[in-house]
Amino acid sequence: MSIRTTEDPTTSVASTTGNRGLQIEEKLIFEQDSPGRCGVDLVDPPPFQARLGGLERQGAIGLPGLSEPQVVRHFTRLSQKNYAIDSGLYPLGSCTMKHNPRLNEKLARLPGFADIHPLQPPSTVPGALALIDTLAHWLKTLTGMPAVALSPGAGAHGELCGIMSIRAALEARGERRSRVLAPESAHGTNPATAAACGYTVDSVPGNQQGRVDVEALKDRLDTDVAALMLTNPNTCGLFENQILEIAAAVHQAGAFFYCDGANFNAIVGRVRPADLGIDCMHLNLHKTFSTPHGGGGPGSGPVALAANLAPYAPLPWLVHGPHGLELVEHKRGKAQQAIGRLKGFHGQMGMFVRALAYMMSHGADGLRQVAEDAVLNANYLRVRLEGDLSPAFAGPCMHEVLFDDDFLKDTGITTLDFAKALIDEGYHPMTIYFPLVVHGALLIEPTETEGKASLDQFAGALKALAAEACSGDAARFRTAPRWTPRRRLDETAAARKPVLRWDPERMNREADK
Amino acid sequence: MSTFRFTRDHEWVRLDGDLAIVGITDYAQSQLGDVVYVELPEIGRRVEKGKEAAVVESVKAASEVYAPVSGEVAEINETLTADPATVNADPMGEGWFLKLRPDDPKELDSLMDEEGYKRFIAEQP
């Protein structure tokens, strides 16, 4: 049953403030300036002789002055315009939008973690080193791999780390290979990473079952291939059932098997990547291990490494030395062949604390349950929706389910329009137009932190929308969303004439034209 | 006006005097969506048949424009820099990208003619 309003609320009544109930308009901070006003009270130092070498900054910077109440109100109002996991189910496929536990936040803010400097003497931070070591132990055990590089800043950075390590290993063998294979369905970071490291990328097509076409893969495998980059479960939400055969073929050709671990949530605690023949896999602590997405970051992308890649791991290394844990920050001793540094300091410590708190909270049994509930939830949605939306592939899925836009055929409604209408129903849309191998893709990943009632409500909303789409009311979809702080935004204008900052000079020039 | 020839990558080319004018087809612009930016080569640059000569960007995609024939870039369409929407509005006319001095004008003959291209796009999924 769908509840319809009799009038479009956006056209019925005009508000005098531009506000609509709790939806409050908020200008830029630059438009709320009061010169001289300040939200921080600081003492003035006694008079002193500056030693800036005559390079004092002259002239105004142009920053606005606001008081604390104004700043708090400004950012509070901004936050109220955002959808979040805390607001509702966030079905973004391959993003793993699970609940972000608040214990993580509390522990990351302990002064013993938050207020320590990466370059203070290591003897003054044994607890930090112990935490990093414990995290490393958990990641190695969960993946079955003997080594883990912790410094990469996020998943894409982890991919770079993996491909660089592979290239270093090949060079150490005296080999120069020039190609990397990746499935057509791969996330854009995969080919971008390979190209950044000087490799040409060969795309491998998928088969009718949504997996890699193993024969096509074998056709492309030769001694010029450095690595295969595979996501497993893949971006269609399916486990690569021929993975052992794939691994064998890759190794036979003398190449390395890189796994994009973005979808680890489907198998954590139930499968170890090492047992699948994987040599190198990045993990996303901000996906599988619940560190918060924060509106786009920060993340953390540690890379689990097989023994043949471990010597090339980037600096710094944390090793068990004769006197306990030691930080190795330079290429010496066992770290002679390390590829070097990929980032400043030691890695995303703040995310290490959060991820370890999460892992310890779940334990081995809890993590296994995470994977099971994630897969259960996705399949439950698949079965509830397969009559209304069009599944891209037959059969069970893993932790995410992929639909194509076949169900919208002849309606005049695109996947985009459908997604925008879902917004009006109070949900962030699922991932759309990815993976590229399916037309008008809709990829739904509920995660294990959704209860059955939440799933039922979501399924209900999608079923109702699908029915409406097929009933001929295209306008409702094309004009969506209606009830958000802003309606559909003009992305073309934004790209044709980019306005990337507040610029009163330019605005005055344009006003004068 | 001399006849249009078409490539399988949806570029068009036609001779105008001793220059070959190159653009993208109406089908291509409709697939791309609103064009937001065009990256044109420098005048004097050599381009090879089938290799990248320019880039056209829409909001959701960036596509290479491949040279239909080999030659040297003689002119580029500066209006596209100021008004990329011209590619959508008039892809076969005002929306031209560049003019080449072709190495061998006969290279055009091996490309599809208008009928052939119409059949080709009818077969696209």
Next chain:
Amino acid sequence: MRYLPLTDSDRAEMLETIGVDSIDALFADVPRGARLDGLIDLPGAMGEIEVERAISCMASRNIAAGSGPFFIGGGAYRHHIPAAVDHLIQRGEFLTSYTPYQPELAQGTLQYLFEFQTQVALLTGMKVANASLYDGATACAEAVMMANRLTRRRKAVLSGGLHPQYREVCETYARFVGFELGGPDPAPGDGEDLTGLVDGDTSCVVVQNPGFFGEIRDYSELARYCHGAGALLVIVITEILSLGAIVPPGEMGADIVAAEGQSLGNALNFGGPHLGLLASREKFVRQMPGRLAGQTVDADGRRGWVLTLSTREQHIRREKATSNICTNSGLCALAFTIHLALLGETGLARLARLNHAMAVALAARLERVPGVRLLNRAFFNEFAVRLPRPAAAVIDALAERGVLAGIPVSRCYPDRTELAEILLVAATEMVTTEDLDRFEQELNEALS
């Protein structure tokens, strides 16, 4: 388990709806040999009390910056973060939201990113800035690669005053991405002439201001020289607060600025997460890596924001992307934006002045200690001193006496014996007169 809402009865019901007997049926694609029947060898689930106890125990073994006199800089700085910042960034709508790919549901994120980009542009004196990168070191490497693309050249010259870790990151990228680096050795206290190293193959010269050893210089002349040779000038900043006091890179003729923003809004966090900043001239924006928030209008003609110029990025351009970066430092950028909004024009200048004042006071104290020589002509809140003996042992001795006195340069340059006696010290608004007293006293003792 407190984070898992499904009950056993839910699970049973759902399995029935799906039409399978057990959850194992949904894992049937996993090769038999790879299936784990039992639990992985790790501890079992723990309640909040136990997790907190275990992790707090690890935290309590570390000596935190607030526990005694603290003078460490070297690319990460201890500053005061106003209480409002942390409260605001922990609002669920900021903390638990995703990248703003659906702009109608993310105007909060997009508006603050637009404000952030503006703040970074204003601070650096540049025309345009992106929505953040991982940290200053990776921003530096991205800046070099951006300069390479813009000039179509492959050789970058790195100043001896560039942070050694930033140089190391550039070296890693240079090796694998395929470009060359050159430049003089670090030489604190000496002038440096990079013009002789610039030729027709140089894509950019990278300098840091204030430099790793704290020195402040005017790079306008170098900028002109680079431009004459068709090269770009990249200026790196590791202490963003310095822009509250000294001439910004934009006024010196910089083409690209790569910086670390941690000092505003973000704690030390043992080195991460930090906040990479990237800014440049307007005409270079299409070669800029990372996300960009842009202004536009919605269907009703009202102003709003979207991520824009996305075709540069990996999810569209794939192998031809400007960078493979996807995730940025979103929440750290928000913290920066809030902190700077609170400071404003006058607060920033005042805070910068306070930092410089403390550093000037510290320099005066250290210069009184026999055998200690200040190497800087000018500095902001960090400078280098030469001790009469290797600095590493002195630092360890001071640490044992509760003073975190700075960074022995040998930590970053272990093979450069000529730098072994050099100590890098920083003083921020968090330093008190008592701290200065303690430092002077302990250093005197350690050196006697």
